[in-house]
Amino acid sequence: MIPPLNPLHVFDVAARHLSFTRAAAELRVTQPAISRQITTLEGFLGIRLFERDKHGLRLTSEGEEFQRQIAPAFRIIANATAGVMATGKAEPLKIRVYTTFAAKWLITRLPSFYVAYPNIRLNISNTVAPIDFEKDKVDLAVQFGAGKWPGVEAELLFKDVIQPICSPALLKRARLAELDDLRKVQLLHSHYRRADWPDWLMAVKRPDLLTDAGVSFPSSVLTYQAAVEGVGVAVGQLFLLRKEIADGTLVPLFNAPFERPLAHYVAWPRNRPLGRKARSFVHWLQAKIEDSAASPDRAY
Amino acid sequence: MIPPLNPLHVFDVAARHLSFTRAAAELRVTQPAISRQITTLEGFLGIRLFERDKHGLRLTSEGEEFQRQIAPAFRIIANATAGVMATGKAEPLKIRVYTTFAAKWLITRLPSFYVAYPNIRLNISNTVAPIDFEKDKVDLAVQFGAGKWPGVEAELLFKDVIQPICSPALLKRARLAELDDLRKVQLLHSHYRRADWPDWLMAVKRPDLLTDAGVSFPSSVLTYQAAVEGVGVAVGQLFLLRKEIADGTLVPLFNAPFERPLAHYVAWPRNRPLGRKARSFVHWLQAKIEDSAASPDRAY
């Protein structure tokens, strides 16, 4: 007869520590969770495994014997699991991200991921267009939008704060001091972010400044590169341009950042439960995003 | 690293059978449940364990190796569990029932329980009064009432159908043909079921027949015994008197059974989760109740 296995595992840990609190710490849950699991196991077996009295916690003699017997089972399981996960037969984690996100943020930080998780192999593809989980067989994707897609689970990465940016040279040359000065320069657009200029201009109540003139690029990386080269003024995603802004390669204009109700999210299909590796990647992403939000000047 | 244990167990079983459907049967769940558990485990490990294709199910080579390694762990666990449960240190299952239920139904069927569950020891106490789980430290109780008690979980056993009964001798002697004939005999009462006569008489619209005369016993067993002896007419719980009625020891009168909105329940305190043994007893109880409801003439 197989007892409830999670309680059994909890028992193994708690018996090693002779402390529910420390077992809770090891298993990264709270102490009451341990208490309940043990109660469940004792209830199932019909036997007290721990003696809880004056001087803290002790195993009963049956508990001691039981723990002695089952402990090897968990060693076996842990070893076998480590073994199978190390076969290299493990599928690499497939991730799809936007070209711009990859170029401006992800790539420089990837080494840190490989250090933290040496045996997770990544397979990162990038695209400029939104992702359809049905077609693209990926485990995770970085998506831009409102955070709600049918059949898709998503967690926020960072909000979309936009502001015009240009090179310091252009700023100087064109004397961009007020909004009307925008008429003097090229406006740089990105195919998949056509709304950037209209939205920002609307936010500063000058939709009249929108012109059809200007250059359009198939990806924001290129648009931003053009801005760096001094070709014109682009509307930049501030989060992705922290480094350029911090080191002066790009200058934000008019002191008018605008936060849209859109954001970048990590997303995955709701039906498939997230694997261990995918979960690790999501955690790493979130932690790194937080880092770079916290220390703007040391973006990486 | 410890993988999700329930999925792991399911994997062990499924790998033995090389069939999700048969594994489902062994574990007494449905096939989709197995499918999902395996998916979860594969997701966690990042490795396919089964090959599902044309010719049914096969283990991948990693799956085969993995199963070979973990199988012993479950053998160990099963053995250790059997061992600890057989130490005899197991607390007996404490059950409290009404004296009448014990005498008229439970005791004759207990041998069948011991046969079915040879290593569950029972500690049955009986009482005539309702149970307070706070005070009486019992695992299970058979309770009579409406099925709702604060902090108590309960499952229906059988409904309360009552009807006057007496011995065939008294029936003949007193010529009990119609309701008014009740005036000619003693009415037998039970302390804890004082409402039996009033309720039944109300049901047949003759509350006027209720008299203070008659004899009262501290337990229904005694009341029924008195009825068997021909002392008078009692209101009987038909479910508990099936045998007596079937073999003619007692005769139901006036062909007017009355079903009250009350019943016997198995009950247990909501906070403590039911142990394995308690669960077994509840299942056995319910099955036996169903049996005896189905075959009235072979009550045991």
Added chain:
DNA sequence: TAGGGTCATGACAATATGTAATGACCTTAG
């Protein structure tokens, strides 16, 4: 006796697991 540690408990939230209904696919029998 106050402070800090232990485990237990009740109410509730989150997650995991199970189900029913159904579909796609393969094998076998007619």
Added chain:
DNA sequence: CTAAGGTCATTACATATTGTCATGACCCTA
């Protein structure tokens, strides 16, 4: 070559299990 009956997967949903937070009771130490 279908039709029947088996396989597993998938969806939408229900239920059970597990975990949390906020406590409380108790014991130890200072």
